Amino acid sequence: MRKTVPLYINGEWVESESTRFIPVTDPATQEVISQVPCATADEVERAVAAAAAAFTEWKEVAVPERARLMLRYQHLLKAHHDELAEILSRETGKTFEDAKGDVWRGIEVVEHACNIASLLMGETVENVARTIDCYSYTQPLGVCAGITPFNFPAMIPLWMFPLAIACGNTFVLKPSEQDPLTPTRLAELFEEAGAPKGVLQVVHGNREQVDNLLTHPQVKAISFVGSVAAGEHIYRTGTHHLKRVQCMVGAKNHMVVMPDANKQQVINNLVGAGFGAAGQRCMAISVVVMVGEAQAWIDDLKQAAQTIRPGAWDDPQAAYGPQINPQARDRILSFIEKGKQEGANCVLDGSHCAVEGYPDGNWVGPTLFTDVTPAMEIYRNEIFGPVLCVVNVDSLDEALALINDNPMGNGTSLFTACGAAARKFQHEVLVGQVGINVPVPVPLPFFSFTGWRGSFFGDQHAYGKQAVRFYTETKTVTARWFDEDIPGGPNMTINLR
Ligand code: NAD
Numbered sequence: 377m378r379k380t381v382p383l384y385i386n387g388e389w390v391e392s393e394s395t396r397f398i399p400v401t402d403p404a405t406q407e408v409i410s411q412v413p414c415a416t417a418d419e420v421e422r423a424v425a426a427a428a429a430a431f432t433e434w435k436e437v438a439v440p441e442r443a444r445l446m447l448r449y450q451h452l453l454k455a456h457h458d459e460l461a462e463i464l465s466r467e468t469g470k471t472f473e474d475a476k477g478d479v480w481r482g483i484e485v486v487e488h489a490c491n492i493a494s495l496l497m498g499e500t501v502e503n504v505a506r507t508i509d510c511y512s513y514t515q516p517l518g519v520c521a522g523i524t525p526f527n528f529p530a531m532i533p534l535w536m537f538p539l540a541i542a543c544g545n546t547f548v549l550k551p552s553e554q555d556p557l558t559p560t561r562l563a564e565l566f567e568e569a570g571a572p573k574g575v576l577q578v579v580h581g582n583r584e585q586v587d588n589l590l591t592h593p594q595v596k597a598i599s600f601v602g603s604v605a606a607g608e609h610i611y612r613t614g615t616h617h618l619k620r621v622q623c624m625v626g627a628k629n630h631m632v633v634m635p636d637a638n639k640q641q642v643i644n645n646l647v648g649a650g651f652g653a654a655g656q657r658c659m660a661i662s663v664v665v666m667v668g669e670a671q672a673w674i675d676d677l678k679q680a681a682q683t684i685r686p687g688a689w690d691d692p693q694a695a696y697g698p699q700i701n702p703q704a705r706d707r708i709l710s711f712i713e714k715g716k717q718e719g720a721n722c723v724l725d726g727s728h729c730a731v732e733g734y735p736d737g738n739w740v741g742p743t744l745f746t747d748v749t750p751a752m753e754i755y756r757n758e759i760f761g762p763v764l765c766v767v768n769v770d771s772l773d774e775a776l777a778l779i780n781d782n783p784m785g786n787g788t789s790l791f792t793a794c795g796a797a798a799r800k801f802q803h804e805v806l807v808g809q810v811g812i813n814v815p816v817p818v819p820l821p822f823f824s825f826t827g828w829r830g831s832f833f834g835d836q837h838a839y840g841k842q843a844v845r846f847y848t849e850t851k852t853v854t855a856r857w858f859d860e861d862i863p864g865g866p867n868m869t870i871n872l873r
Pocket residue numbers: 523524525526527528550551552553581582583584586587601602603604605606607609610624625626627657658758760786825827831
């Protein structure tokens with residue numbers, strides 16, 4: 377592991393001149409594995425200037441050539457898949473298998489970016505007026521910036537810069553300060569794939585560095601993934617500075633269980649979706665809505681949850697890793713306490729979780745609350761830990777009303793054997809990503825990541841066709857070639873003639 381994390385500016389790996397560094401720690405031990413700088417204002421300025429200068433040339437590079445860069449990149453990412461996953465595991469604590477999934481879901485976006493030529497295709501209509509044709513092009517914006525969270529340090533940077541760059545933009549990435557080593561390796565491999573100088577830069581830090589990007593006149597578009605509070609600030613500040621902004625933020629995802637569902641599948645899927653990655657997924661299931669007789673399955677859920685435990689990233693028996701830092705663990709523990717005080721029934725309590733050999737890890741065991749009501753704090757907040765809240769209802773209509781009243785709209789799922797119930801649910805639920813007997817319905821990259829309502833600020837979503845729209849401007853050309861004089865003198869109307 378590197379002692380300090382370098383910045384990547386104009387094709388050079390440089391040590392920051394900052395005097396402020398943030399320790400990067402192993403969440404299973406608290407061992408400091410690296411130090412990440414808070415880049416100086418001058419360094420952020422140089423990163424944006426390098427991206428702006430590189431844009432002049434990069435936008436002229438032929439589209440198939442840009443696609444070939446992505447082809448080489450996806451090949452290198454696959455060749456380094458396990459190495460990337462190990463770096464990721466060491467700085468996040470994720471189990472090795474889950475870390476591989478994090479890398480893989482990013483690689484899929486790069487595969488998608490290899491197809492950029494067809495994604496950039498415009499539209500044409502011949503003869504919009506006599507002898508006049510109309511056609512559109514998609515052209516890049518310029519310098520785009522991305523600000524990413526700790527919980528998917530491979531996948532989420534890869535949601536952003538490959539597509540933005542394939543579209544002809546240049547990019548400044550500001551990764552999470554909690555796990556910057558994986559994005560650093562991603563950038564090294566991008567360089568190795570043949571990315572020209574200045575096409576991608578990586579700067580580090582937190583709010584101050586983000587603010588420098590949000591207010592910089594040469595940054596045209598901002599992609600953000602992270603918490604609601606940071607997203608609100610970024611959306612307001614970025615749009616105030618007249619930039620294009622997309623913010624994918626927090627969640628409270630409900631899984632509805634109908635009594636006709638396959639019980640064993642429900643239990644298995646709930647354990648994976650509720651406790652996997654220590655609950656630190658924006659698409660984690662955090663609320664189980666048991667409809668009618670499905671309420672009898674809570675004891676089975678508890679039994680299954682009891683059989684799993686957290687552990688170190690290289691422990692093959694560990695179901696998930698530690699929380700990212702002690703503050704995150706303490707916040708979760710205080711929610712568990714609050715849940716007990718406000719009258720929920722804590723049938724499985726992971727507050728006092730110890731992992732042999734790792735006394736200092738940020739461990740929280742699987743925790744299950746029943747008799748949760750929508751008024752409770754544990755229902756109203758994104759806990760972002762391995763805590764499942766069970767709410768009981770009598771009907772699918774009641775489940776839908778509950779979900780649609782919740783301010784968040786990232787993901788949801790329904791487990792049922794009834795097609796009509798599934799059809800009703802997918803049609804009526806006000807959530808942007810719906811699973812039918814699929815607990816974590818994260819769309820593949822040829823679709824887009826379409827969180828709704830309080831989980832998203834903006835209009836064009838991450839990856840897929842929507843990201844191509846986000847990272848490009850449409851130019852529409854209306855053209856006529858004269859091969860004879862047009863009778864009638866000047867056209868004094870707005871109509872084409
Ligand atoms: P976070 O908001 O604390 O940090 C995300 C990024 O924003 C980091 O790079 C951080 O340095 C920066 N940042 C933090 N506070 C800032 C501020 N006030 N101003 C400007 N920049 C700021 O989020 P996190 O803890 O790293 O990630 C967890 C959150 O991300 C959860 O809420 C989760 O639901 C959300 N998330 C959402 C999605 C999605 O697609 N909707 C995906 C993953 C994570």
